[in-house]
Amino acid sequence: xxxxxxxxxxxxxxxxxxxxxxxxxxxxxxxxxxxxxxxxxxxxxxxxxxxxxxxxxxxxxxxxxxxxxxxxxxxxxxxxxxxxxxxxxxxxxxxxxxxxxxxxxxxxxxxxxxxxxxxxxxxxxxxxxxxxxxxxxxxxxxxxxxxxxxxxxxxxxxxxxxxxxxxxxxxxxxxxxxxxxxxxxxxxxxxxxxxxxxxxxxxxxxxxxxxxxxxxxxxxxxxxxxxxxxxxxxxxxxxxxxxxxxxxxxxxxxxxxxxxxxxxxxxxxxxxxxxxxxxxxxxxxxxxxxxxxxxxxxxxxxxxxxxxxxxxxx
Amino acid sequence: xxxxxxxxxxxxxxxxxxxxxxxxxxxxxxxxxxxxxxxxxxxxxxxxxxxxxxxxxxxxxxxxxxxxxxxxxxxxxxxxxxxxxxxxxxxxxxxxxxxxxxxxxxxxxxxxxxxxxxxxxxxxxxxxxxxxxxxxxxxxxxxxxxxxxxxxxxxxxxxxxxxxxxxxxxxxxxxxxxxxxxxxxxxxxxxxxxxxxxxxxxxxxxxxxxxxxxxxxxxxxxxxxxxxxxxxxxxxxxxxxxxxxxxxxxxxxxxxxxxxxxxxxxxxxxxxxxxxxxxxxxxxxxxxxxxxxxxxxxxxxxxxx
Numbered sequence: 001x002x003x004x005x006x007x008x009x010x011x012x013x014x015x016x017x018x019x020x021x022x023x024x025x026x027x028x029x030x031x032x033x034x035x036x037x038x039x040x041x042x043x044x045x046x047x048x049x050x051x052x053x054x055x056x057x058x059x060x061x062x063x064x065x066x067x068x069x070x071x072x073x074x075x076x077x078x079x080x081x082x083x084x085x086x087x088x089x090x091x092x093x094x095x096x097x098x099x100x101x102x103x104x105x106x107x108x109x110x111x112x113x114x115x116x117x118x119x120x121x122x123x124x125x126x127x128x129x130x131x132x133x134x135x136x137x138x139x140x141x142x143x144x145x146x147x148x149x150x151x152x153x154x155x156x157x158x159x160x161x162x163x164x165x166x167x168x169x170x171x172x173x174x175x176x177x178x179x180x181x182x183x184x185x186x187x188x189x190x191x192x193x194x195x196x197x198x199x200x201x202x203x204x205x206x207x208x209x210x211x212x213x214x215x216x217x218x219x220x221x222x223x224x225x226x227x228x229x230x231x232x233x234x235x236x237x238x239x240x241x242x243x244x245x246x247x248x249x250x251x252x253x254x255x256x257x258x259x260x261x262x263x264x265x266x267x268x269x270x271x272x273x274x275x276x277x278x279x280x281x282x283x284x285x286x287x288x289x290x291x292x293x294x295x296x297x298x299x300x301x302x303x304x305x306x307x308x309x310x311x312x313x314x
Numbered sequence: 315x316x317x318x319x320x321x322x323x324x325x326x327x328x329x330x331x332x333x334x335x336x337x338x339x340x341x342x343x344x345x346x347x348x349x350x351x352x353x354x355x356x357x358x359x360x361x362x363x364x365x366x367x368x369x370x371x372x373x374x375x376x377x378x379x380x381x382x383x384x385x386x387x388x389x390x391x392x393x394x395x396x397x398x399x400x401x402x403x404x405x406x407x408x409x410x411x412x413x414x415x416x417x418x419x420x421x422x423x424x425x426x427x428x429x430x431x432x433x434x435x436x437x438x439x440x441x442x443x444x445x446x447x448x449x450x451x452x453x454x455x456x457x458x459x460x461x462x463x464x465x466x467x468x469x470x471x472x473x474x475x476x477x478x479x480x481x482x483x484x485x486x487x488x489x490x491x492x493x494x495x496x497x498x499x500x501x502x503x504x505x506x507x508x509x510x511x512x513x514x515x516x517x518x519x520x521x522x523x524x525x526x527x528x529x530x531x532x533x534x535x536x537x538x539x540x541x542x543x544x545x546x547x548x549x550x551x552x553x554x555x556x557x558x559x560x561x562x563x564x565x566x567x568x569x570x571x572x573x574x575x576x577x578x579x580x581x582x583x584x585x586x587x588x589x590x591x592x593x594x595x596x597x598x599x600x601x602x603x604x605x606x607x608x609x610x611x612x613x614x615x616x617x618x619x
Contacts, residue, residue, distance in 0.1 A: 055405055057405040058355070110531065110534065110535070112350070112527075113350045113527045113528070115355065115527075116523045116528075119523055119524070120521045120524025120575055120579075121578075121579040124571050125572065128572040130442075131568075219419075222409065223414070223416070230406045230407075267423075267424045270417045270420050273417025277410060277411075
């Protein structure tokens with residue numbers, strides 16, 4: 001918030017965009033914002049792509065917001081807030097993984113009640129820690145709505161390390177997880193450990209949510225997880241192309257939002273979610289036009305769920 | 315119990331809190347059961363964030379908070395009804411929309427905080443109150459309004475309950491029997507929107523999901539009969555409200571929202587220990603899912619055309 005004071009003092013965007021970019025990058029906090037934004041955009045897009053594919057938006061959103069009580073507890077105890085973010089999200093991921101999935105009938109009605117309860121209880125715990133901490137309300141809104149513009153060099157490095165670890169894990173899990181998601185029964189028959197994979201994915205999702213929420217705040221993580229991925233899946237059904245597209249869209253969304261926010265007093269989070277939503281709407285429009293011109297009558301033809309399930313897992 | 319009765323009437327703010335809290339909890343418990351049965355918890359999640367944005371939009375533009383709260387929630391409920399009609403309810407679409415709405419909320423929070431710092435700077439506090447609730451701060455007239463709205467929601471839900479449960483458990487048969495399935499699901503989403511609006515004032519926008527999900531989940535695990543579960547869900551919600559408020563009163567460090575949701579969560583958690591114990595006694599089992607076996611016999615005769 002305090003940085004926005006600097007921003008007001010600056011002139012608006014000039015005629016020459018190169019000068020504008022140079023002006024932005026002359027400020028160290030903006031450089032760090034672009035760096036941190038790039039890390040969380042890439043991570044959010046890759047993990048979000050799998051989240052959207054697996055139809056786990058509710059879980060993803062829950063894991064994102066439960067990083068808040070972890071961080072609030074860390075504030076209260078006076079330990080590292082980063083550790084708090086990770087502890088909150090990973091603990092919630094484990095609790096959700098413990099829930100027995102409904103074997104038959106309607107999918108997951110009990111599961112969704114559990115997820116909802118975990119989310120609300122975790123947030124209530126966050127409110128408790130905030131009340132115990134008795135500190136400044138600014139730090140509460142900071143935890144919830146983020147602080148893009150106050151990222152230090154050390155934080156950027158830590159973010160990058162975690163991102164590399166998470167992406168390396170996904171490089172190992174990616175193919176079997178895709179197989180198990182697109183055609184669960186065949187994957188199980190082929191000996192893919194579907195249950196272990198979904199637990200592992202929950203943990204990866206939790207780590208990602210904790211990582212991203214340090215920058216965007218617990219409430220706005222979800223925008224970076226769902227929007228670029230959903231837009232990419234509207235545009236292509238191919239997994240590798242879709243992942244690359246999601247990453248590109250995520251980067252574009254975050255950088256564009258940061259650049260716009262640089263010349264505005266409005267919060268960065270608003271621009272991130274608005275640019276992301278505009279990109280998603282544009283992707284939906286492109287798909288609708290394309291469907292109409294191609295006259296594809298197959299429902300859901302533009303989705304990844306309809307991709308060829310027979311990909312080999314070696 | 316007598317001491318509890320004593321302290322409730324000792325302070326007017328407590329009788330407001332207990333009165334409004336009871337009504338809000340009953341409405342949330344009733345609506346929540348149907349939400350869980352229909353698998354629409356994610357819609358409740360989305361609405362809880364829309365409630366935040368609606369309330370802060372009203373504050374930022376200087377109108378009554380409740381106008382934005384109810385307006386935002388009902389509008390979003392109608393949007394969900396339209397989206398759900400077009401195709402199967404797609405959580406990615408819902409997620410994208412409400413993530414954006416939340417971004418708008420961040421904007422309104424910042425606008426409101428900036429505009430109110432000149433006049434005393436209560437913006438941040440109000441924002442946090444909208445998120446986490448301030449049931450002990452309800453005035454007498456606010457509490458009366460909340461009781462009226464909650465009572466209306468509860469009556470409407472009980473009136474709709476039988477055909478609604480029928481349509482949820484077996485939509486195809488219900489449709490062929492002449493139950494207006496679409497209209498009902500729209501009406502139900504609007505009820506859910508109003509519930510989100512009224513519950514935001516009690517436990518806050520972020521926590522109302524727990525009041526919808528936890529008592530309902532517990533009730534569903536305890537009995538397979540839908541109407542027994544419906545009343546049980548309302549009972550657990552009201553009980554959690556009372557115990558939670560009492561704890562918050564006795565231990566000042568505990569925010570009321572945490573007390574209420576803590577009790578509801580503990581109740582839900584204990585049903586996970588209790589249900590397997592019961593299943594051991596009766597092999598047919600009340601193993602959590604309320605359908606389809608337990609539902610149809612009790613519902614079918616009631617919806618004769």
